Amino acid sequence: MQTVKMVITGPFAAGKTEFIQTISEIAVVATERKITDFTKAIKDNTTVAMDFGRITVDDDLVLYLFGTPGQKRFDFMWEILSEGMLGFIVLVDSTRSETFKEARQIIDIFRTFSNTPFVVAANKQDLEDAWPPEDLRIMLDLEPHIKVLPCVATDRESVKTVLLELLYSILETYEDDEEEQFEADTETN
Amino acid sequence: MALKGKLQDIRLTQFLNLVKLARKTGCLSLRSSQGNAILFFREGKLVHAALTKNANEEPGGDLYTLLVRSGKVQASQIDAVFPNGASADDKQLGMRLINAGLVSRNDILRIVRKNMLDVVYETLTWEEGAFEFQPNATPPPERLAVPITLDNIILEGDRHREEMVELKEDLPSLDITLRFAEGPRANLVNINLSPDEWRVISFINPRHSVADIARYSGLSEFETRRIVHKLLKNGLVEVAGKATVQEAAAGNSHSRSRAARTTATKRQQSRPAGRRPAMKPKRPDVEKSVVNRLIKFIRGL
Incomplete structure (x- = not known):
């Protein structure tokens, strides 16, 4: 049986656990603990090691979703989690502009681990104060080819769309390779 | 919204x-x-x-x-x-x-x-x-x-912001009052003042704080602070009230270079870490058919 994985990352309280819970076929193996420090004002529990979700495609193929811990002191986990991933999703809470800078740093760090495709999911788009995805693109200083998608992590269709968009971006890497190979072949002939 | x-x-x-x-x-x-x-x-x-x-x-x-x-x-x-x-x-x-x-x-x-x-x-x-x-x-x-x-x-x-950081380091408070220097160190021959500098000078009086001068002259606090800083450095005016000025009158170049270094470091820190030119994402080590199967499955969820 083949297993593949995607990593869901983003700043603290961006909605990573909800995102995985919404799509996973198993109850998410969450490693959450009660928060005791100042961040308690934002939420009560946080992921301390990782979240783990699963989507079984068939008897031969399983997709694992790994959510990174949001708090900085667990960032040593990121590199381990990112090893061998198909791609990654950066979840950003669109209503908390104070986390945008951190989101940008996370993107930069993950890009140093692996040059796999990624998309940015602008979460909590159902809330009134959400920054629109296109504004988020500018604030995160993202290149035009990187997808910034509207997202509501508790909505299954929305989560599906984000996962599919990442898979389409992954698919494009094969097509680019095929094009390059074709060009190389036609040059040599 | x-x-x-x-x-x-x-x-x-x-x-x-x-x-x-x-x-x-x-x-x-x-x-x-x-x-x-x-x-x-x-x-x-x-x-x-x-x-x-x-x-x-x-x-x-x-x-x-x-x-x-x-x-x-x-x-x-x-x-x-x-x-x-x-x-x-x-x-x-x-x-x-x-x-x-x-x-x-x-x-x-x-x-x-x-x-x-x-x-x-x-x-x-x-x-x-x-x-x-x-x-x-x-x-x-x-x-x-x-x-x-x-x-x-x-x-x-961005330039203004950096300059303001330096000015604030040398002239942290606008509550100080100024007077004309009794024994100016500067050579007072051939001094050229701009109209705005004249406006600031016309309000210099031990009863006026720098904030008052900004208000009376109609200049912004930034402009006023810059002009007062220059006048202090040139030795044309000196602090009359309780001085909170650090090294400004002495035109301390050490403080300026320190401020410049601090600004440069801050700028460096505010820059996103490890930002690099966009690279083409690499293909994962799985067959293309695997990605297609995932897409088909998730679409049907």
């Missing part, structure tokens, strides 16, 4: 860049311990700006106040040709004053533009406070809207 945030998290130049790139129309309200300001934009251009230092007051930015503060005309002159000028519509007031030959159209545009730039440069030095952007809000109809592109403001803004 309002865009909200804090200046501690998002620098104003970053937000102005968003307004420029997304060609936004709306009103940006800023509330800080240093005052309240409103900046109006139309399709990515600044069109109106106003500021108040009083936290309990709403920024005004009316033409009457701007003209009087600029020294171009006196309140009594305006009142003579337009008795209700202080509460009048800016356009009406402007037309009346142009027709009376008190100011020209260019004078008005120059003064309004200068005020808008002063406001935005002043707010660019604010390091804390909250902002809120209301899309599609337009300036009050009674105010003049003069479009200014943001490109130069963003570039100049």
Whole structure:
């Protein structure tokens, strides 16, 4: 049986656990603990090691979703989690502009681990104060080819769309390779 | 849908860049311990700006106040040709004053533009406070809207901000009072002063704080601070009140280079870590058919 994985990352309280819970076929193996420090004002529990979700495609193929811990002191986990991933999703809470800078740093760090495709999911788009995805693109200083998608992590269709968009971006890497190979072949002939 | 945030998290130049790139129309309200300001934009251009230092007051930015503060005309002159000028519509007031030959159209545009730039440069030095952007809000109809592109403001803004950090290091408080130096160190021959420097000098008096001088001269705090700093360094004036000035009169170059280093370090830190030119994403080590199977499955979920 083949297993593949995607990593869901983003700043603290961006909605990573909800995102995985919404799509996973198993109850998410969450490693959450009660928060005791100042961040308690934002939420009560946080992921301390990782979240783990699963989507079984068939008897031969399983997709694992790994959510990174949001708090900085667990960032040593990121590199381990990112090893061998198909791609990654950066979840950003669109209503908390104070986390945008951190989101940008996370993107930069993950890009140093692996040059796999990624998309940015602008979460909590159902809330009134959400920054629109296109504004988020500018604030995160993202290149035009990187997808910034509207997202509501508790909505299954929305989560599906984000996962599919990442898979389409992954698919494009094969097509680019095929094009390059074709060009190389036609040059040599 | 309002865009909200804090200046501690998002620098104003970053937000102005968003307004420029997304060609936004709306009103940006800023509330800080240093005052309240409103900046109006139309399709990515600044069109109106106003500021108040009083936290309990709403920024005004009316033409009457701007003209009087600029020294171009006196309140009594305006009142003579337009008795209700202080509460009048800016356009009406402007037309009346142009027709009376008190100011020209260019004078008005120059003064309004200068005020808008002063406001935005002043707010660019604010390091804390909250902002809120209301899309599609337009300036009050009674105010003049003069479009200014943001490109130069963003570039100049960064420079202003750095300069302000240095100035604040040497001249941290505007509560000090000044007097002319009794034994000036500087060679007082061949000193050239700009009109703005003359305006500051004309208000130097041990009873006036630097903040008072800014208010009386109609110059922004940034401009006033810069001029006072220069006068102190040249030894033309000295601190009369309780000095909170650090090394300014001595023109300490060590402090300047330290400030420059601090600014450079801060700039470095504010830059995203490890930002690199875009690289083409690499293909994962799985068969293409695996990705296609995942897509098919998730679509059907």
